[in-house]
Amino acid sequence: MLARHVEERLVILFRQSKVIGGLYRSLGQEGESVATAYALERTDAILPLIRNMGALMTMGVRPLEIFRQYMAKGTGNSRGRDLNIHIVHLPPAGANEPVIVGPISMLGDSISVAAGIAMGARMRAALPASRRAPGEDKKPPLVAMAWIGDGATSTGAFHEGMNFAAVQRIPLVVIAEDNKYAYSTPIARQMAIARIDERAAAYGIPHEMVDGNDMLAVYDVTKRMVVRARAGEGAALVGVDTMRMQGHAQHDDMRYVPKAVVDEWQQKDPLLRFRRVLVERRAATDKELDDVDRMTKAYAAGEADLAVNEPMPDPATVTRGVYAGDDFAVPRVELVKSPFAEDGSSA
Amino acid sequence: MAVITYLEAIRQALFEEMAADDRVFVMGEDVGAYGGAFKVTEGLIDRFGEARVIDTPISEIAIVGSAIGASYMGMRPVCEIQFIDFIACCFDMLTNFAATSRYRNGAGVPIVVRGPSGGGVGGGPFHSLNPEAFFLNTPGLKMVEPSTAYDAKGLLKAAIRDDDPVLYFEHKFLYRRIKDDVPEEDYVVPLGTAKVRRAGKDLSIVTFGAMVHTALDAATQLEAAGVDTEVLDLRSLAPLDRESLLASVAKTSRVLVLHEATRTGGIGGELAAIVAEEAFEYLDAPVVRVASEDSPAPYAPPLEAAFLPSVDKVVAAAKRLVDY
Ligand SMILES: Cc1ncc(C[n+]2csc(CCOP(=O)(O)OP(=O)(O)O)c2C)c(N)n1
Ligand SMILES: [Mg+2]
Numbered sequence: 001m002l003a004r005h006v007e008e009r010l011v012i013l014f015r016q017s018k019v020i021g022g023l024y025r026s027l028g029q030e031g032e033s034v035a036t037a038y039a040l041e042r043t044d045a046i047l048p049l050i051r052n053m054g055a056l057m058t059m060g061v062r063p064l065e066i067f068r069q070y071m072a073k074g075t076g077n078s079r080g081r082d083l084n085i086h087i088v089h090l091p092p093a094g095a096n097e098p099v100i101v102g103p104i105s106m107l108g109d110s111i112s113v114a115a116g117i118a119m120g121a122r123m124r125a126a127l128p129a130s131r132r133a134p135g136e137d138k139k140p141p142l143v144a145m146a147w148i149g150d151g152a153t154s155t156g157a158f159h160e161g162m163n164f165a166a167v168q169r170i171p172l173v174v175i176a177e178d179n180k181y182a183y184s185t186p187i188a189r190q191m192a193i194a195r196i197d198e199r200a201a202a203y204g205i206p207h208e209m210v211d212g213n214d215m216l217a218v219y220d221v222t223k224r225m226v227v228r229a230r231a232g233e234g235a236a237l238v239g240v241d242t243m244r245m246q247g248h249a250q251h252d253d254m255r256y257v258p259k260a261v262v263d264e265w266q267q268k269d270p271l272l273r274f275r276r277v278l279v280e281r282r283a284a285t286d287k288e289l290d291d292v293d294r295m296t297k298a299y300a301a302g303e304a305d306l307a308v309n310e311p312m313p314d315p316a317t318v319t320r321g322v323y324a325g326d327d328f329a330v331p332r333v334e335l336v337k338s339p340f341a342e343d344g345s346s347a
Numbered sequence: 348m349a350v351i352t353y354l355e356a357i358r359q360a361l362f363e364e365m366a367a368d369d370r371v372f373v374m375g376e377d378v379g380a381y382g383g384a385f386k387v388t389e390g391l392i393d394r395f396g397e398a399r400v401i402d403t404p405i406s407e408i409a410i411v412g413s414a415i416g417a418s419y420m421g422m423r424p425v426c427e428i429q430f431i432d433f434i435a436c437c438f439d440m441l442t443n444f445a446a447t448s449r450y451r452n453g454a455g456v457p458i459v460v461r462g463p464s465g466g467g468v469g470g471g472p473f474h475s476l477n478p479e480a481f482f483l484n485t486p487g488l489k490m491v492e493p494s495t496a497y498d499a500k501g502l503l504k505a506a507i508r509d510d511d512p513v514l515y516f517e518h519k520f521l522y523r524r525i526k527d528d529v530p531e532e533d534y535v536v537p538l539g540t541a542k543v544r545r546a547g548k549d550l551s552i553v554t555f556g557a558m559v560h561t562a563l564d565a566a567t568q569l570e571a572a573g574v575d576t577e578v579l580d581l582r583s584l585a586p587l588d589r590e591s592l593l594a595s596v597a598k599t600s601r602v603l604v605l606h607e608a609t610r611t612g613g614i615g616g617e618l619a620a621i622v623a624e625e626a627f628e629y630l631d632a633p634v635v636r637v638a639s640e641d642s643p644a645p646y647a648p649p650l651e652a653a654f655l656p657s658v659d660k661v662v663a664a665a666k667r668l669v670d671y
Contacts, residue, residue, distance in 0.1 A: 078451050088452035090419050101419065102452075106439050112409040113444070116416020116424075123422055126398060127369050144416075157408045157439075164409035168401075322450050322486050323586075324510035330453025 031270025094135030111161025151182020197239025375427030501536030
């Protein structure tokens, strides 16, 4: 709900011309973004793409950071140098915090980088104590999770990264999102296989398709893959069957998508479905969920209001921080209480 | 001191840096048991094991991409590109991603990407590349190209210890042809420092890599013709040692820029522009460029000889320059 409200607030800011550049919605995909990340531990690594804002917030990124980024504020993690959810958080080795590498726009590149992060973490475990940070030994083995769109799985970079991770038995879980389109191109023009998860067959790694709008199912499948990766059994791919419910970005009216398809998927909205399940199972009441809805909406609005008034970057800083040795400060990504328990395990 | 080849110097730098710092590791195609296509990494796997000397699939994107990821975790990867021509396969990873990472989010990328560059060995169009100009227009990257064994070792050590991505172009023509004295004790050649290989007062040849030797041979011939030539070895292309460049111009007032990459859009244009912008009043003649011809690198020896800069071409250009 928070992801949806943050995005809806961003739409308002976009219409007020306060968002710089494009706005990319994850409408209809918030459920899978959250449920997949929820299968991780607090100290794992995530490499989301533009439609995975929910994963960022699941790992504890404060919405304020996202508003700052979308409005190119000088206070944001990239200090107005990079777009939307392009934030990077590389915590000190011993910290009980996630590794976050925001979207790499050259689609497919994030897979090898994710593999390298997990490989690097594995190599760190073999370092002598003198090179290890305090607290590092207490952390569970790192699992990296990378999200990738159906279109992006057609890149050579995707293939190289997947194959590398498979050969090296790297603890990497890739979430391949079949949301039916890549910009305007339907998935049938993207691949000749029937199911996106079959991409993984060529790498000899486990793969499974899941109903991406069923949050509990997504969580279950992903959790299984995460657990086996953490146990040293190597990479895996989860194929997510979902639908991009808006255009590629705000400028795209999606006229290439038949209305009947949109209507059909509307019925399968992940938030509505999850709500129904929670109420049916008496995990929550409608009233409680309405309260959560109101609270998250107010929270998103408050965060947006904070960000709006923050300053833009100083033009004099344009060439700062290109190389090391220029101590141009980078604000740390602000993390807030996340669904993870204090000891780092999933709630 | 010990006399070693350029290739041994590179290998020694890898050995010593890996021994001194457990975070340093090597990855690339056939770098393990085989020791690399040119045997640069020979013996590393016996000493450091396959966890730190990683044979990868033929996947330049994955090699560089995973190195970037590992560097984010505090490791110090050294990637070998089997022939530097294949660096084009990971161009995106280097230019769009690695080079911009620190600028975007303050995430430094301490990796080294090294590989055999250059021609003169009958490598043909796909195995003779000098790629520095492809990367010169990318802020965030550093680039070096050694011309001696001493520099090969010292620059590689400096590159590995550097906190930014460094492209290390080693010239394959020099691998076993060049030998010089290299100290036993630890040393580095700092990035961004040029070196005067031969002092002179009539003309400066500004160059780097294998062309340093071409320039020195040309200088010997020019001496016989009464021309006192200075040879400035840039060693580092990014960052560039502008001070040494401008000091040499101020001294000789005539500049010949020499590089092995093809002429149009090469680094020579940039060097000439710096001289024109910052030392115009010192010049007694226009800056002259000697470089490879504007064609792909050909295979047949007579074609390759016609393509590459040569001592004769440098001498002829230098004479035109002093006669201007
Ligand atoms: C290598 C590369 N080529 C083209 C683009 C331009 N581009 C950005 S998003 C996009 C569509 C991506 O579709 P998909 O991977 O299915 O993700 P989705 O937008 O559906 O989440 C394209 C073509 C890009 N970012 N990277
Ligand atoms: Mg898609």
